[in-house]
Amino acid sequence: MMMGRLPKRIFHLLVVPALFLIVWGILSIANIFPSYLLPPLKEVIFGGYYLATSGELLRHITASLYRVVSGLTIAIFTGVPLGILMGRSERISSLFEGVLHILRHIPPIAWIPFALLWFRGGLASAAFVVSIGAFFPILLNTIAGVKGVPRGLIEVGYTLGCSSREITTKIVLPYSTPNILTGIRIGLGIGWMSVVAAEYFGYNFGLGALIIFAYNILRIDLMVVAMITIGFVGLIIDRAFKWLENRLTRWRGK
Amino acid sequence: MALLEINHLSKTFVSDKEGKIEAIRDINLKVDEKEFVCIVGKSGCGKTTLLRIIAGLEPPTHGEVRLNGNTIKSPVPEIGMVFQDPNLFAWRTVLGNVTFPLEIQGFNKEERVKTAMKYIQMVGLVGFEQAYPYELSGGMKQRVALARTLASDPRIILMDEPFGALDAQTRNEMQLELLEIWKKETKTILFVTHSIDEALFLGDRVVVLSPSPGKIQKEISVKLPRPRDRTSKEFNDLRREILTYLTST
Numbered sequence: 001m002m003m004g005r006l007p008k009r010i011f012h013l014l015v016v017p018a019l020f021l022i023v024w025g026i027l028s029i030a031n032i033f034p035s036y037l038l039p040p041l042k043e044v045i046f047g048g049y050y051l052a053t054s055g056e057l058l059r060h061i062t063a064s065l066y067r068v069v070s071g072l073t074i075a076i077f078t079g080v081p082l083g084i085l086m087g088r089s090e091r092i093s094s095l096f097e098g099v100l101h102i103l104r105h106i107p108p109i110a111w112i113p114f115a116l117l118w119f120r121g122g123l124a125s126a127a128f129v130v131s132i133g134a135f136f137p138i139l140l141n142t143i144a145g146v147k148g149v150p151r152g153l154i155e156v157g158y159t160l161g162c163s164s165r166e167i168t169t170k171i172v173l174p175y176s177t178p179n180i181l182t183g184i185r186i187g188l189g190i191g192w193m194s195v196v197a198a199e200y201f202g203y204n205f206g207l208g209a210l211i212i213f214a215y216n217i218l219r220i221d222l223m224v225v226a227m228i229t230i231g232f233v234g235l236i237i238d239r240a241f242k243w244l245e246n247r248l249t250r251w252r253g254k
Numbered sequence: 255m256a257l258l259e260i261n262h263l264s265k266t267f268v269s270d271k272e273g274k275i276e277a278i279r280d281i282n283l284k285v286d287e288k289e290f291v292c293i294v295g296k297s298g299c300g301k302t303t304l305l306r307i308i309a310g311l312e313p314p315t316h317g318e319v320r321l322n323g324n325t326i327k328s329p330v331p332e333i334g335m336v337f338q339d340p341n342l343f344a345w346r347t348v349l350g351n352v353t354f355p356l357e358i359q360g361f362n363k364e365e366r367v368k369t370a371m372k373y374i375q376m377v378g379l380v381g382f383e384q385a386y387p388y389e390l391s392g393g394m395k396q397r398v399a400l401a402r403t404l405a406s407d408p409r410i411i412l413m414d415e416p417f418g419a420l421d422a423q424t425r426n427e428m429q430l431e432l433l434e435i436w437k438k439e440t441k442t443i444l445f446v447t448h449s450i451d452e453a454l455f456l457g458d459r460v461v462v463l464s465p466s467p468g469k470i471q472k473e474i475s476v477k478l479p480r481p482r483d484r485t486s487k488e489f490n491d492l493r494r495e496i497l498t499y500l501t502s503t
Contacts (some may be wrong), residue, residue, distance in 0.1 A: 150341070152337055152339050152341040153341050153343070155311050155335075155337075155341075156335075156337065156341040158310075158311065158328075158329040159309055159310075159311070159329045159333070159334060159335045159403075159406075160334075160354060160355040160358060160402070160403075160406050161329075161331045161355060161358045161359060161406060162358055166358060170354075170357075170358075171343070174343070174345045174346075175343075175344075175345070177345065249345075250386075251344055251345045251346075251386045251387075251388070252344065252388065253386070253388035253389070
């Protein structure tokens, strides 16, 4: 009876995680695997409770988020203008295309040593790694949006008296907003993954730093807590951004 | 002097795939201030090309377009255009679309809204100012496009099959409304259509274009009083005459 009242969808969403927890719990109690291979569920719960209530977890989360937002900001302010230029001009596009399509395949984590050498750790290094990861989806989606502007809209702009600059700011940019926002959301996701890797070296706070710290002192339970937190925070920021995206592009209709 | 003068206008497109395509050949046309001229022709007769050249969106291969004696080389504020596709700015409301040209011209917000509302009222869209284009029907979208062009205050409005995508009923309503606006606003209109009926219902003059390449076949001045009766004998005599010109090639 109780279950009948629950919305079906929520029930469906919870089935697999619940089964997963049950199996994990049983395996923990049965003591089949050593705890450094599979930390007991109970320990992870206690570890999570400790980290959450002491405020330490929040401090790690905010440190990581701060770096992601910084890197994302850099990626937006470089990727969007370059995307508009490349989308509008064949010449500029062909100038940059070759290099960018090679750089695109170098993962953000490959930049970590350079990030540390150039920026000597701290916010700048992590933000740099994040910005590399977020830059390409933002750039490519912006280009796609700009190239998709119907010729008719640009011609209307000219007949209504727009200058070339006004065509860009008042027609091309707003038309491409949905694509740009999608690019930013994908960039945010990649940035969130990149920051964890960036924090492996030389950071005291941040979820990546927490994983490495826990690993070094063999607190496998805390490692798992950090990983689960990364997953949940990633989900929340993605959903929040999706919500913002929908609000900002309500003019598209259903 | 005529407001708009088209002298020996020709346009040949060159493409890699299809080679040379002659769209229009030696078009000569004069349009006076406050005149309503309709250009009628089959699809593919270069009507759109002609309008695009007049609007300054496309350079001619030969000849020239003069407005008040000045050669048109690029779009100018004196010439407005309404396309077959309304081309509305989807991210702007009806009001936002109509204030757009006023924003470009640097009017302050109060003036923009005041002028825009005048034209929104003129095209019968009061109550829809805050609606977004996706919420509008085809006829309403085209009304917004017309209001937006009117707001930019051009002397000539070029119209490229603006009612082509609308159902017959809406189309007739729009024609009547357009005539009223034309009278009220004392604009010059150059209207392109493939419908003889529409050309005869609207124009002071009907210019018949023959296809491939587009040439002027005949110019007919329509002296019938407005609003014209589509079922009258005179109207149908003219319709028959134009039809002969259109099918003779």
